[in-house]
């Protein structure tokens with residue numbers, strides 16, 4: 001009898017101590033909720049972190065997170081701390097604030113209904129509450145999130161937090177990029193001042209940080225690891241009219257909220273349309289903003305009314321000489337040397353000689369950046385060009401433009417012919433309006449186009465980032481130059497955000 005009692009006692013102690021341990025674990029869990037906001041001084045990256053501490057004496061619930069989110073909104077203007085001038089904080093970073101170490105986890109904005117969130121906000125879990133390890137669980141979770149269409153819902157956040165609480169900080173570091181979260185084993189990361197000042201750690205999570213210098217292989221763009229890569233992004237409108245959208249906050253906003261990985265800077269080349277060399281400054285600012293944000297950038301010499309590129313060839317040469325001298329060592333630069341040749345202009349007679357001259361000038365300075373060459377008929381005749389390609393240089397691509405309201409299957413057929421002749425194609429501009437940039441949207445045709453481009457790994461950039469009263473403009477009824485809400489997007493804009501997720 002005594003033995004049975006003793007056994008019972010021992011079992012009870014074991015169970016109790018297990019419960020107590022679990023309980024302590026939950027009771028002591030401190031969460032610090034943080035939201036970043038940008039205070040960007042010209043050419044200087046500064047992310048300030050809003051910070052509020054909440055000590056939770058129970059398991060974290062959905063309500064807690066929602067409460068944090070609304071509190072954060074309240075303290076936005078007052079209680080913020082600057083981590084350090086060059087710090088962009090990403091999931092998996094360790095940061096030190098007021099001598100305390102934190103692991104950063106990105107999580108989504110919580111919608112009114114508590115459901116789906118955009119990856120946007122930051123949650124930090126105090127580092128010293130990470131203990132124990134459960135690699136498999138984390139990996140499983142990563143798998144689940146991967147399928148989640150770029151959006152985390154509250155359940156995922158809960159799972160992530162709970163999983164993190166039972167994982168060794170020295171063995172797991174999470175990485176967030178674009179559409180998925182992966183976790184990988186790492187050697188111990190010891191947060192210290194030096195580490196916090198190491199900007200590379202953060203930059204390594206941006207599109208350029210991950211994919212590095214691009215090059216052309218066959219018809220594909222490939223990244224620094226030789227993997228096929230597709231650029232997806234937005235073109236500005238003419239910089240002479242809509243330069244306000246070339247700003248640091250907007251680029252970071254579009255990267256983080258829309259998951260673009262590239263921007264295009266449209267520099268109209270025709271003096272009658274407003275070209276002046278002073279506009280080069282806007283391009284230069286744009287390139288720096290893109291670099292800071294880890295985005296690829298297309299420097300577009302936007303011939304249009306000057307349909308023959310030779311008309312303004314001297315300015316083009318000056319322009320690209322200046323740009324390539326400045327950016328020959330950058331990893332994120334793409335030169336587009338003539339937007340849309342049109343009118344009385346032929347590939348063999350006019351465009352190809354122009355391109356060969358420009359490419360020679362650029363290659364004298366920058367020996368490997370991708371150069372994109374316009375094609376006849378407003379950059380549609382890729383099939384014609386494919387028969388007589390530029391030789392002797394690497395990393396040359398050719399432009400295809402379409403406006404889904406006007407250009408349909410026949411133009412995709414031209415693209416197919418060109419691809420079959422091994423022509424690397426880049427859609428540096430398209431819209432789902434008609435070719436005027438206005439008129440009705442053809443969403444169904446636009447979707448067919450996007451499927452076609454994605455299937456063939458053709459990169460694409462949407463026209464245009466402006467609030468102009470035309471249907472191809474992606475903003476509507478707003479003068480804001482960043483942080484746009486869904487209501488401030490035009491139908492083109494709303495469609496684009498969906499297309500970027502596909």
Ligand code: IDC
Pocket residue numbers: 238304339340378401403429435436437438463464468470472
């Ligand atoms: C359009 C703009 C419009 C502007 C016009 C002339 O959307 O606001 O008035 O240019 O500057 C292109 C051109 C691109 C055009 C666009 C729509 O590359 O500059 O923008 N388009 O017409 N090619 C086919 C269509």
